[in-house]
Amino acid sequence: MSSENSQTIQPIIEIQNATKEYTTGQNTFKALKGVSLKIKKGEFVSIMGPSGSGKSTLLHLLGALDIPTSGEIYLSGRQISKMNADDLAEARNKKIGFVFQAFNLSPTLNVYKNVELPLIISEVDENKREKIVREKIAVVGLSGKENNKSSQLSGGEKQRVAIARALANNPEVVLADEPTGNLDSKTGTDIMDFLSSLWREHQLTIILVTHEPVVASYSQRIIHIRDGKIEKETLQKARIPISDKGTKGDKGTGETRRIDIKIKEVRK
Numbered sequence: 001m002s003s004e005n006s007q008t009i010q011p012i013i014e015i016q017n018a019t020k021e022y023t024t025g026q027n028t029f030k031a032l033k034g035v036s037l038k039i040k041k042g043e044f045v046s047i048m049g050p051s052g053s054g055k056s057t058l059l060h061l062l063g064a065l066d067i068p069t070s071g072e073i074y075l076s077g078r079q080i081s082k083m084n085a086d087d088l089a090e091a092r093n094k095k096i097g098f099v100f101q102a103f104n105l106s107p108t109l110n111v112y113k114n115v116e117l118p119l120i121i122s123e124v125d126e127n128k129r130e131k132i133v134r135e136k137i138a139v140v141g142l143s144g145k146e147n148n149k150s151s152q153l154s155g156g157e158k159q160r161v162a163i164a165r166a167l168a169n170n171p172e173v174v175l176a177d178e179p180t181g182n183l184d185s186k187t188g189t190d191i192m193d194f195l196s197s198l199w200r201e202h203q204l205t206i207i208l209v210t211h212e213p214v215v216a217s218y219s220q221r222i223i224h225i226r227d228g229k230i231e232k233e234t235l236q237k238a239r240i241p242i243s244d245k246g247t248k249g250d251k252g253t254g255e256t257r258r259i260d261i262k263i264k265e266v267r268k
């Protein structure tokens with residue numbers, strides 16, 4: 001690749017020859033059959049593949065939400081199989097934010113409480129929490145909706161709350177499993193514009209699973225998986241939002257276009 005440092009910079013996540021087997025009753029199913037992958041800090045990566053090919057399984061391993069049957073996973077160079085449970089929970093809570101297709105908001109909690117939850121889990125002092133919660137809600141353009149329950153939000157707003165929640169602990173990595181899968185295409189584009197803007201403005205690393213080419217077009221690198229193996233990887237210039245106003249709330253038409261400039265120039 002173009003970066004002269006690509007050999008020397010430690011990957012933020014590395015998977016070495018990981019397999020994952022699920023056993024149900026008598027049957028063992030090999031969901032991943034030896035996957036090796038390095039994710040560099042600041043990358044925006046998509047994982048694509050047919051239904052059942054192992055995308056979610058791989059994303060869960062990348063986020064240390066699950067452990068491989070064999071193989072190794074390193075978070076910032078630390079081998080997770082050698083970390084104790086507390087260290088692993090802390091790494092998972094503080095380094096990684098997760099966004100799900102079905103939003104996974106708590107229906108009984110309002111926007112404020114949903115975003116506050118990960119801060120409570122990671123034991124952030126009560127007097128520091130309010131500032132962080134209000135800042136994250138503002139980042140996703142939902143100031144004023146703090147008291148709404150999830151039933152009082154649109155699909156796109158729910159996903160914005162989920163993103164604010166994922167950002168609460170200032171993670172280095174955001175993992176998203178089909179984040180636009182439950183949204184209509186216009187709202188999906190808005191959410192992708194928004195995620196892309198976040199990625200450009202903050203030193204985020206994003207890994208997302210999708211089967212929609214338009215969603216993958218926002219990333220720099222696409223990992224294609226099939227039958228539990230990486231079939232191929234492609235590199236591309238990341239699509240950028242037509243106006244980089246994604247973090248300011250509602251944003252016009254949600255139209256995007258490809259702009260032929262190098263990622264390095266965009267991201268400096």
Ligand SMILES: Nc1ncnc2c1ncn2[C@@H]1O[C@H](COP(=O)(O)OP(=O)(O)O)[C@@H](O)[C@H]1O
Nearest residue numbers: 022023024031050051052053054055056057058
């Ligand atoms: N907890 C589980 N127990 C048994 N089988 C599972 C489990 N999770 C996933 N699988 C199986 O592993 C395969 C890969 O699943 P998944 O990673 O969710 O695929 P994808 O996200 O690409 O659709 C599927 O065939 C699925 O049925």
Ligand SMILES: [Mg+2]
Nearest residue numbers: 055056057177
């Ligand atoms: Mg899946």
